[in-house]
Amino acid sequence: MTLSRHDQLTIGQLAERSGLATSALRYYESLGLIHAERTAGGQRRYARATLRRVAFVRAAQRVGLSLEEAGEALERLPAERAPSTAEWSGVAATWQDRIDQQIAELEHLRRKLTGCIGCGCLSLTRCALYNPQDRAAATGPGARHLELPRPEELAP
Amino acid sequence: MTLSRHDQLTIGQLAERSGLATSALRYYESLGLIHAERTAGGQRRYARATLRRVAFVRAAQRVGLSLEEAGEALERLPAERAPSTAEWSGVAATWQDRIDQQIAELEHLRRKLTGCIGCGCLSLTRCALYNPQDRAAATGPGARHLELPRPEELAP
DNA sequence: GTGCAACTTCAAGTCAACTTGAAGTCAAGC
DNA sequence: GCTTGACTTCAAGTTGACTTGAAGTTGCAC
Numbered sequence: 001m002t003l004s005r006h007d008q009l010t011i012g013q014l015a016e017r018s019g020l021a022t023s024a025l026r027y028y029e030s031l032g033l034i035h036a037e038r039t040a041g042g043q044r045r046y047a048r049a050t051l052r053r054v055a056f057v058r059a060a061q062r063v064g065l066s067l068e069e070a071g072e073a074l075e076r077l078p079a080e081r082a083p084s085t086a087e088w089s090g091v092a093a094t095w096q097d098r099i100d101q102q103i104a105e106l107e108h109l110r111r112k113l114t115g116c117i118g119c120g121c122l123s124l125t126r127c128a129l130y131n132p133q134d135r136a137a138a139t140g141p142g143a144r145h146l147e148l149p150r151p152e153e154l155a156p
Numbered sequence: 157m158t159l160s161r162h163d164q165l166t167i168g169q170l171a172e173r174s175g176l177a178t179s180a181l182r183y184y185e186s187l188g189l190i191h192a193e194r195t196a197g198g199q200r201r202y203a204r205a206t207l208r209r210v211a212f213v214r215a216a217q218r219v220g221l222s223l224e225e226a227g228e229a230l231e232r233l234p235a236e237r238a239p240s241t242a243e244w245s246g247v248a249a250t251w252q253d254r255i256d257q258q259i260a261e262l263e264h265l266r267r268k269l270t271g272c273i274g275c276g277c278l279s280l281t282r283c284a285l286y287n288p289q290d291r292a293a294a295t296g297p298g299a300r301h302l303e304l305p306r307p308e309e310l311a312p
Numbered sequence: 313g314t315g316c317a318a319c320t321t322c323a324a325g326t327c328a329a330c331t332t333g334a335a336g337t338c339a340a341g342c
Numbered sequence: 343g344c345t346t347g348a349c350t351t352c353a354a355g356t357t358g359a360c361t362t363g364a365a366g367t368t369g370c371a372c
Contacts, residue, residue: 012318022319023361031359041368043319062265067359092269099266103259109218110255113248168348178349179331187329197338199349223329 008037008045018054025054033057033071063095064102164193164201174210181210189213189227219251220258 015022028034029044034053036044053074060070073091077083083091171178184190185200190209192200209230216226229247233239239247 010318021361024359026321027360039368041319042321043368059265061359095269096266099262099269103262103266106255106259106262110252110259113252113255166348177331180329182351183330195338197349198351199338217329 007048009048009050011036011044011046014046014050014054017051018058020054020058028054028057028067031067031071033067033074060095063098065098163204165204165206167192167200167202170202170206170210173207174214176210176214184210184213184223187223187227189223189230216251219254221254 009017011022011025014020014025018025020028025034029036034046034050036046036050039045056074056077057067057070060073061067065073073094077087077091165173167178167181170176171181174181176184181190185192190202190206192202192206195201212230212233213223213226216229217223221229229250233243233247
């Protein structure tokens with residue numbers, strides 16, 4: 001685990017430190033989320049700040065953003081230095097809203113479920129879990145894992 | 157919107173009442189989640205109880221279960237009648253745990269984020285959003301949207 | 313200068329949960 | 343009896359976020 005000179009990271013080192021696979025890092029680069037210098041032989045060398053960008057993307061994913069949305073958010077932050085408090089708090093506030101909404105939806109479902117245990121239900125006439133018409137129609141093709149609010153509802 | 161005799165539902169009627177596309181219902185059938193009688197001509201006719209099964213699956217998805225896991229849960233409930241309070245409350249309790257864990261994880265992230273706004277951060281040395289080593293390594297191939305606890309950690 | 317792990321590219325595969333399309337059949341109202 | 347919309351099957355496509363594999367190249371330690 002020797003460091004390259006000028007404290008640049010190889011893709012393997014970045015992978016180890018970020019917890020991502022090297023293939024994932026190359027994929028991120030193909031999406032323009034991160035960027036690497038190249039050695040004379042063509043190997044990637046990452047600036048130390050790249051670790052911050054990767055961490056940002058992972059955090060964004062945990063908030064429910066897609067990689068594309070994470071990239072848009074990254075564009076509003078400086079590429080090579082740490083963001084200022086003002087720059088960061090705008091992004092963070094948006095994320096807070098998202099998290100709050102996700103929590104609210106889960107708590108709603110939790111309340112419903114509690115009621116259902118009480119009523120011994122799944123009877124079509126009374127159970128609150130039925131007729132979730134609020135989010136009935138699908139939002140498009142492809143996998144859709146948790147029915148969380150779509151990001152565009154929260155655009156800043 | 158006339159009902160077939162014997163109050164059976166066509167796939168179109170079930171789709172309308174459940175909020176799912178007919179293609180999704182056929183897909184569910186291919187997975188063994190629901191079952192249909194057939195007319196002489198080969199068309200599907202669903203028993204009324206199928207609406208309950210579909211609603212159950214949708215609720216399971218909202219709790220974060222995959223269709224396969226929803227199917228396993230369905231196997232522990234009676235196929236053609238409403239479940240008893242005891243039968244249902246076991247399943248519901250498991251779901252409550254899942255929801256609670258999801259909420260807890262989101263609140264954890266929320267707290268971190270609040271701290272980060274205060275510290276004006278994303279500085280590698282201090283930011284709590286960094287080094288989420290707790291869940292660093294990937295859990296497998298394929299899409300992985302929110303890093304929530306895997307269901308097997310909650311098996312009853 | 314040699315050995316070998318770590319790197320390179322590129323195309324193709326994976327996964328879940330569906331959707332879409334083609335080409336044909338059924339059921340029910342007039 | 344005819345029309346028309348709803349149904350049938352089956353194969354293939356879609357989405358996002360990656361992984362896998364093949365075939366070749368680099369970089370560093372000895």
